[in-house]
Amino acid sequence: MERPELLIPAGNLEKLRTAILYGADAVYAGVEGLSLRAHQAEFSMEELAQGGKEAHQKQVKVYAALNIFARDSDLSLVVQRAGELAEIGVDAVILSDPGVLRLIRQNHPHLSLHLSTQANTTNAEAVRFWREQGVSRIVLARELSLAEVAWIKAEVPEVELELFVHGAMCVAYSGRCLLSAALTGRSANRGECTHPCRWGYALVERTRPHEPFFLEEEPRYSYLLSSRDLRMIEYLPQLLAAGVSSLKVEGRMKSVYYLAVVTRTYRWALDAADQNPTAYSCQPEWLAELDKVSNRGYTTGFYFGEQEDAALNTGQSYRQSHGLAGTVLRHSPQEHKILVELRNRLSAGDETELLLPEQTVPLDSAKMTDEEGNPLAEGHNSYRVYFPVADGLEIPAGAVLRRKITGD
Ligand code: SF4
Missing domain, CATH: 2.40.30.10 (Translation factors)
Structure with missing residues (x-):
């Protein structure tokens, strides 16, 4: 069985170093202006060159996110940045837009291409399609079950599959959501989500706008739209058995504290699962560690089928000890x-x-x-x-x- 990598988000140079220190096999980083993350979670090209050098010295891979839904006005920058990334020697670029893919293949054919989860890949035929376009790895949609993931891998074994294993989940389908754009003018699809699905909401009767009904699950309000966070550490052998190449942690905006705890905990667990998957047992202290970082309660998302309360939160705001x-x-x-x-x-x-x-x-x-x-x-x-x-x-x-x- 292929040894899967632990892939950690790097929102800036300090976080990249934290991820390396605590045991990442690979990091992913946003490219300024083109990464579907706000500016505070992106790298300048100088920072990326420096981070890439430090990561490669430690045999850690670097993937650069160019997963913007590009407008025509973005395309010349895409080509320019792709050239700079090829020079830096990143191990792959992550993209989601077919136009971006086509341009990179034309101009920088040696760059390895990973398809972002934003592309919503949910079946083996779609994986075949993307392979024919030159994609070597696909970050599957978070809405798939583990059985569906294993089926896809068996059908198209030559394509690497990457799965999210830990972190925040969207209640929108693979992040296609207009809530933030509608309520704050900052679009999730341009990397600026303000997470309004995690705000508290109350029910208001139209003629009594000043008399909101607060639901009872939480003293102040209920988080009806918000999802709990994904946590798959208990099920690493099942992920390995499904043939997953890369276990991805969400959160380029998270703190260095969060990264340190999540990275080293999954490192410990993945090493144990890798050594002896049949004897693997998730240790209570690993779960205790993951409770010590910001979370909104944990779920296994859709990996064991959609009946799993679809991860919706029942009155849980952020908590951390x-x-x-x-x-x-x-x-x-x-x-x-x-x-x-x-x-x-x-x-x-x-x-x-x-x-x-x-x-x-x-x-x-x-x-x-x-x-x-x-x-x-x-x-x-x-x-x-x-x-x-x-x-x-x-x-x-x-x-x-x-x-x-x-x-x-
Ligand atoms: S508002 Fe919530 S569901 Fe919508 S994109 Fe942001 S995090 Fe996802």
Whole structure:
């Protein structure tokens, strides 16, 4: 059985480095102006060149998203960017528009092509069609069951299949949705979704606009349109058995804390499943880790059939027990300390942990100091502070610290 890769979103250069540090086999990154993500989750070409170099040094692949639904006015930029991506040496481009595909094949025929989930590929005949257009991998529609995925792989084994295994889901079919454009003027199909499906809604009787009915599932309102988040970590052997080449995590807009936790947890699980799929058992501590990042409750989506309550949320807003505290700038093993840049407020006494790729190390926040060694009762975003650490730990720059959220 082919060893599938763990594919992690990289919204910027720091997140790309986080994904590499915590065990990604491959990352996907947006290309400025053309990636179906807002600008804050895109790379400039210089950043992508740098990120590509660093990733390749660690044998991590880089896929560049050019999956915009291009207008004619976008096409010259598409061709230009594709040329730059070929020079950078990205491992593939992800696209969804047939015109973009045709132009890239004409102008840069050596680029590998992956078809985005936005293309809604749902059957083997469609996979054959895209193979004939030069596509080597397809990100299947999220609405397929695992049985349908396995059928497609058996029918067209030469095409690689990629599946989402973790992260937010759209309630619209593969993201084709006008809700955001209608309510905020920012279109999901141009990469600017404001996620109005996850807002709270109330029922209003037409003649009494100021007397909304709030539904009872949540004290304030009900999240009727919102989907729970996908989590397939319990079912990795089934994904492997279906012949999936790439397990994809959603979320180029997510924080480095989220990426660190999700990447290393799936790394641990995928290594276990890969070594011995029949003995695989999802560990309770892996599930506990995934509860420590922002989520809206978890679901297996459509993978086991559409009867699975279609993942709709019944009154669940975002929740998370821990948040980003800071990132390691430098480890000084001789002095037994780390220099950390705080990314949020941290108080002495806060439950704080250092996340390493293989383990979690508790830190004593009461021992946080400034550069001169003076104890700090509190630090704030962008403060540079020190923590003592035990001997024998290998602590890379970029490692993430988290803090338990206490509701203060
Ligand atoms: S509003 Fe919700 S359903 Fe629509 S595209 Fe955005 S995330 Fe998806």
